[in-house]
Amino acid sequence: MKKFIYLSVIILSSCSSDQSKENEVKEDQPIVDSTITTEIDTVEVIExxxxxxxTLEQKIIDAGLVDIQTVDPSILVDLKYSSTDNFMEKDVYGYLGKAYLQPTVAEDLAKCQAYLKSKDSSLSILVxxxxxxxSVQQYMWDILDMPINEKVKxxxxxxxxxxxxxxCAVDLTIANIDGEALDMGAGYDDSRKIAYPRHEQAYLDSGMLxxxxxxxxELLRETMKAGGFWNIQTEWWHFNRYNRAKAKELYQIIE
Structure with missing residues (x-):
């Protein structure tokens, strides 16, 4: 360990020169002037x-599902049920921030993304x-205080x-180069008939679309068709890769 010698130099007024003393200092030892202070800038590192x-996400991983962004990192994800930006205004997913699908379904979604990029490289699927x-669906079902015929909407x-x-199903839209969703004339989770694909022509004729x-x-449907998905007639954003019977045949339900 190095030893540091700190010297204080005291100048005494004296008439005789023989009263002054010389202090010997080794060259490898620093002289510290106590009257000088040095400020050292510090940088705060924020991790x-x-x-x-x-637990919810681990259950999904254990069931063999994959994060879609590991299959295609260019696909955008904004899980609405991991926020309050949904029809319930409740976060029901907690820490879950990644979108998971069955491996083959994720690969088919990547085909949709590739097709969309081939049409317009500035656009992207937004899940x-x-x-x-x-278990989450049951919670959502239970907290909705409305008649069943309304709840199923x-x-x-x-x-x-x-x-x-x-x-085996995914809710999604198309986003531009800035990550902003294209205007579909009705928002995600909109239960009004204006969100129904089967009523589009009527709303176009009325001027509301x-x-x-x-x-x-139509671009969204065309994009999803490229990977084998099809739209349902009551939600422009919802696409299935398999019907319920086929999904049940191929996979276990995620509880």
């Missing part, structure tokens, strides 16, 4: 929080929801098991 895999464990009856519960809205929806 990014680690991604937390909670709102993918696998939805039945928002959530499939968990007793039947939705295709989302198998990891524009030609651009229809073109955006």
């Amino acid at each position: 990014e929080p680690s991604y937390i895999v909670d 709102y929801d993918a696998v939805r464990p039945r 928002f959530v499939s009856n968990p007793k039947n098991g939705s295709i989302h519960n198998y990891g 524009s030609q651009q809205h229809l073109e955006n929806r």
Whole structure:
């Protein structure tokens, strides 16, 4: 360990020169002047929080589903049920921030993305929801205080098991180069008939949907068809890769 000698130099007034003393200092030892202070700039290092895999996500991983961004990192994800930006205004997914699908379904979604990029490289698929464990669907079903005939407009009856519960359905849209969703004339989770593909022509004729809205929806359907997905007639954003019977044959429901 190095030893540092700190010297204080005291100058005494004296008439005789023989009263002054010389102090010997070795060259390899620093002289510190106590009247001088040095400020050292410090930089605060802020670490990014680690991604937390909670019990719900671990259940999905253990069931063999894959994070779609590991299959195609260019696919955008904004899980609406991991926020309050949904029809319930509740976060029901907790720490879950990644979209999971069955491996083959994720690969088919990547085909859709490739097709879209071939049409317009500035556009991207933006996923709102993918696998939805039945336990979460049951919670959503239970907290909706409305008649069943109204409730089914928002959530499939968990007793039947939705295709989302198998990891074979996906809710999504198309985003531009800035990550902004294209205008589809009705928002995600909109239960009004203006969100129904089967009523598009009527709403176009009434002026409530524009030609651009229809073109955006048609591009989405065309994109998803490239990977073998098809749209349902009550939600422009919902696409199935398999029907319920086939999903049940191929996979286990995610509880």
